[in-house]
Amino acid sequence: MNEISEIKIDNKPPQERYYTYAYLDEQTKRMIRRAILKALSIPGYQVPFGSREMPLPYGWGTGGIQLTAAIIGPNDVYKCIDQGADDTTNAVSIRRFFATVADVATTEDTAKATIIQSRHRIPERPLQSGQIMVLQVPQPEPLRSLEPRETETRAMHAYEEYGLQYVSLYENISAYGRIAATAGYPVMIDERYLMSPSPIPKFDNPKLDMSPAILLFGAGREKRIYAVPPYTKVRSLDFEDYPFETQTWDEVCALCGSDTSYLDEVVLDDQGNHMFVCSDSHFCAERRENGHLGPLAGHSLAQKSDDSNANRVLQEGIAK
Amino acid sequence: MAYVAVKGGERAITNAHKWLGEVRRGDTKIPELSVSQIREQMSLAVDRVMAEGSCFDPELAALAIKQARGDLPEAIFLLRAYRTTLPRFGFSQPVETAQMAVHRRVSAAFKDIPGGQVLGPTFDYTHRLLDFKLAAEGETEIDSAAQSYSEMPEELATIAQVFEHEGLLEIDGVNNNEDPPFDLTREPMSFPAERDQRLQALARGDEGFLLSLAYSSQRGWGNTHPLCGEIRMGEVSIGFIPDELGFEIELADVPMTECIMLSGFASIEGNAPQYTRGYGLTFGHNERKAMSMSIVDRALRARDMGGEVTAPCQDEEFVLYHSDVVEASGFVQHLKLPHYVDFQADLQFLRRLRSEFTQAKDALNQSSNEETKVAAQ
Amino acid sequence: MNAAAATPLDLSTLLPGFSEPARQSQSCFRLIMDATALPGSISDFADLCLTPPQGIDKAAAACLLTLADADTNLWLDPALRNSESENWLRFHTGAPITTEANTATFALISSIESAPNFGEFNQGDAKYPDRSTTILVMVSSLSGGTHLTLRGPGINDEIVIAPRGLSEKFWRERDELVAHFQFGIDLILSAGSQLVSIPRTTRITY
Structure with missing residues (x-):
């Protein structure tokens, strides 16, 4: 019960000693932990929780950060990605936050991580048993774009009335000849709760189904936590005559040659030239280390984006 | 290279923060504002930050305003984030x-x-004329109001x-x-x-x-x-x-x-x-x-x-x-975070729609051309 | 509601709780979370440095110290009321003790015979099923009893558990409640330093 004295007394600079382990006070952690357990007990159901203001803005991963803060311990190895990459600025910022407030080891290696926090992607390397995937969620309610009122959507989930969602998908088919959702594609959890998988591309949806890892979803601003336990059925909505399908590319990754990963398009100039590279930066780097070469292998983007390098390229970019 | 700007890395962030610090301070030939000056002389800003920050502490609110370069929603956010770390002892009696x-x-x-x-002390009934005396360097004399608290x-x-x-x-x-x-x-x-x-x-x-x-x-x-x-x-x-x-x-x-x-x-x-x-x-x-x-x-x-x-x-x-300004500001501004993974997914979909459209149109043109040819023969 | 709140705590014989609350509750929570995510798998708190008073299993004690606080009502079965265990839980968690089963966030049951029907605990609301009671049942052992086969979310195909001392009637009663999913109660069975979690989604054959 002696929580106020739970202040770090180590050799950290003084300004960092004012905060408790993993930033949140113990009462807040307990509240989040209770919400996580109920979320795991009712897969896909959105548990309301007393989300707190974090030192990062709402919309920038506060739900994921609060989940991580409630579960992380000094024995964890933490990986944080944004758009699949470890070196995007917001991922760097969040990773640095936990390295500071939770004395935790960090990694870019998906296989070595015990907690993987992510915005918009699931890593290409299959998740393993014992890993926890924490996804940042801007809008937890899959029905929100169809019905703005929380009182209505909560009732729809309570009585399993998902007709509106199917109608909307069907309208897509009439308009475009196929289901138009490309990211944040709605899924059904254990055939009961309709759930937003967060804005991951639908390419990643199959990775959720029967995953051996614990999947936690946190929406800080909307104050909701939900979860999918390991080995749980996650079905992407579709119709018999319009089955669910994922994205495919005609190109391979220009750097590592992968033809199975999600690709980002990189604009090379204003003449319409572009290249495609793996969105999962660690997956791509690992393949290159193992000798896989793409058609543009050796391009400056393939250089390891450590800080000094990123900074150098940045300066070059400015000089040009 | 736009790609690099996104992948700035840790040093880029550190440098951006240093730059922010310099801009916050402004011209170093001008004396620095103290927290107590803000607390005393920008008291309505302090009041707003405390009200929307849900935390009564004029000193911290003034500090937040200083750190936020006078951006009040940002100062409110700073105070709220600090508040998160404080234990809650209970709730007060209703104020009378x-x-x-x-x-x-x-x-x-x-x-x-x-x-x-x-x-x-109210702005009501003041004429909103800029008071250039306040712009003069040095302390200007202040007429104190006649006090009649006894009544x-x-x-x-x-x-x-x-x-x-x-x-x-x-x-x-x-x-x-x-x-x-x-x-x-x-x-x-x-x-x-x-x-x-x-x-x-x-x-x-x-x-x-x-x-x-x-x-x-x-x-x-x-x-x-x-x-x-x-x-x-x-x-x-x-x-x-x-x-x-x-x-x-x-x-x-x-x-x-x-x-x-x-x-x-x-x-x-x-x-x-x-x-x-x-x-x-x-x-x-x-x-x-x-x-x-x-x-x-x-x-x-x-x-x-x-x-x-x-x-x-x-x-x-x-x-x-x-x-809530902290929620609204965060979510509106999160749009500047990279969204290229979802954008790529959309872009791919749009390209496919466009190519199908072009193919269908070409096919239509071709068949109508052939019809024209047939008719010409 | 707070029948016990008025009685002063006897601190003279009180055993200590967590010595490092932040670190210990974090490691305990991970064991509880793993158990909940993987129903039927056993989490063991053997490495935890904690000596609860007689009457509470180490695993159940660790659970409540980790999860209960002033915001959660705790229901204790009659055998635990006004005991050293109650004092210990009240002091270390700050949780209000309730005698009304349907207001309990957590319930601790030491003797299944004297426990009320599960239906008396909070089953949650159609719109807020998370408001249901989590029930901790202390049993003599998590092995050696009747074999139960579990299936459902969190279970790769199936898993068998054999907790001792729980009758078929107990499981039937639980089945009746969880048949009305999303309503239902979430169970944690503990014995000594071990626990196993059986959330409402788990389907049991016996």
């Missing part, structure tokens, strides 16, 4: 605004009310007390519920929202948003026909009963602004018609906020009064979900 040490009290409902109209009664009757014996104004604010008050800083919104939850959300709500909603109500989008019953500003003592003591102790005297807005009559639960009221209360001196809050509070009671919810200011989900 009737016992306020009044600096200002005006009523628009009567020419005079018991205790009198007390103008206090001020200990306790100024509130507008509610004035009306009480005739029953002209609904009595509210009595919470017979034994449950602790709703606390939005610890619980998420829940609907339908009780008045304690609504009032707390409004008290924390963005001043600009509430002002516009109140204004929209006045212009007919859910009009409550408001009349300013009373505004009072001054110090109120905050009482707290610690569990281990079991009796009330006084924690602090805190400046607050309260507004009671009289609104159109209604017969509540079969009683004789009465004025209804909207309520506003904020930390510090902030009449714009307290008045807006009281109008919106009353508008949100439309449902309780048996009215129909037709206008934005009456719709509690609309008002409560969108009034």
Whole structure:
């Protein structure tokens, strides 16, 4: 019960000693932990929780950060990605936050991580048993774009009335000849709760189904936590005559040659030239280390984006 | 290379923060602002930050304003994030605004009310002419106001007390519920929202948003026909009963602004018609906020009064979900984070649609060309 | 509601709780979370340095110290009321003790015979099924009893558990409640330093 004295007394600079382990006070952690357990007990159901203001803005991963803060311990190895990459600025910022407030080891290696926090992607390397995937969620309610009122959507989930969602998908088919959702594609959890998988591309949806890892979803601003336990059925909505399908590319990754990963398009100039590279930066780097070469292998983007390098390229970019 | 700007890395962030520090300081030949200068001379900014930051601490609020370069929503955010780390000991006793040490009290409902109209330190009736004397370097002499505190009664009757014996104004604010008050800083919104939850959300709500909603109500989008019953500003003592003591102790005297807005009559639960009221209360001196809050509070009671919810200011989900400046600012501004993974997914879809469209069109052209040829033969 | 709140705590014989609350509750939570995510798998708190009073299993004690606080009502079965265990839980968690089963966030049951029907605990609300009671049942052992086969979310195909001392009637009663999913109660069975979690989604054959 002696929580106020739970202040770090180590050799950290003084300004960092004012905060408790993993930033949140113990009462807040307990509240989040209770919400996580109920979320795991009712897969896909959105548990309301007393989300707190974090030192990062709402919309920038506060739900994921609060989940991580409630579960992380000094024995964890933490990986944080944004758009699949470890070196995007917001991922760097969040990773640095936990390295500071939770004395935790960090990694870019998906296989070595015990907690993987992510915005918009699931890593290409299959998740393993014992890993926890924490996804940042801007809008937890899959029905929100169809019905703005929380009182209505909560009732729809309570009585399993998902007709509106199917109608909307069907309208897509009439308009475009196929289901138009490309990211944040709605899924059904254990055939009961309709759930937003967060804005991951639908390419990643199959990775959720029967995953051996614990999947936690946190929406800080909307104050909701939900979860999918390991080995749980996650079905992407579709119709018999319009089955669910994922994205495919005609190109391979220009750097590592992968033809199975999600690709980002990189604009090379204003003449319409572009290249495609793996969105999962660690997956791509690992393949290159193992000798896989793409058609543009050796391009400056393939250089390891450590800080000094990123900074150098940045300066070059400015000089040009 | 646009790609690199996104992947700035840790040093780029560090450098950006250093740059921000330099810009915050400005020209180093100009003396640095102290936190106490901000606290004393930008006190209305401090008041707003404390009110929307849900944390009464003028020193910290002034620090937040300094750190935020005067950006008040950013300062509010800083204070809220700090507040997160503080343990919660409990909740205070309700404040007795009737016992306020009044600096200002005006009523628009009567020419005079018991205790009198007390103008206090207000911008009202100032001519908004830039005062170039303030731009002059060095201390300018300040005319102090003639003080007549001796004539001020200990306790100024509130507008509610004035009306009480005739029953002209609904009595509210009595919470017979034994449950602790709703606390939005610890619980998420829940609907339908009780008045304690609504009032707390409004008290924390963005001043600009509430002002516009109140204004929209006045212009007919859910009009409550408001009349300013009373505004009072001054110090109120905050009482707290610690569990281990079991009796009330006084924690602090805190400046607050309260507004009671009289609104159109209604017969509540079969009683004789009465004025209804909207309520506003904020930390510090902030009449714009307290008045807006009281109008919106009353508008949100439309449902309780048996009215129909037709206008934005009456719709509690609309008002409560969108009034928080920290939430709104964060979510609007998160759009500048990279979204290239979802964009790529969309782009791919659009390209496919376009290529199908072109193919279909080409096929159509081809077949009509062939038809033309056939016809020509 | 707070029948026990008025009685003063006897601190003279009180055993300590967590010595490092932040670190220990974090590691305990991970064991509880793993158990909940993987119903039927056993989490063991053997490495935890904690000596609860007689009457509470180490695993159940660790659970409540980790999860209960002033915001959660705790229901204790009659055998635990006004005991050293109650004092210990009240002091270290700050949780209000309730005698009304349907207001309990957590319930601790030491003797299944004297426990009320599960239906008396909070089953949650159609719109807020998370408000249901989590029930901790202390049993003599998590092995050696009747074999139960579990299936459902969190279970790769199936898993068999054999807790001792729980009758078929107990499981039937639980089945009846969780048949109305999303309503239902979430169970944690503990014995000594071990626990196993059986959330409402788990389907049991026996």
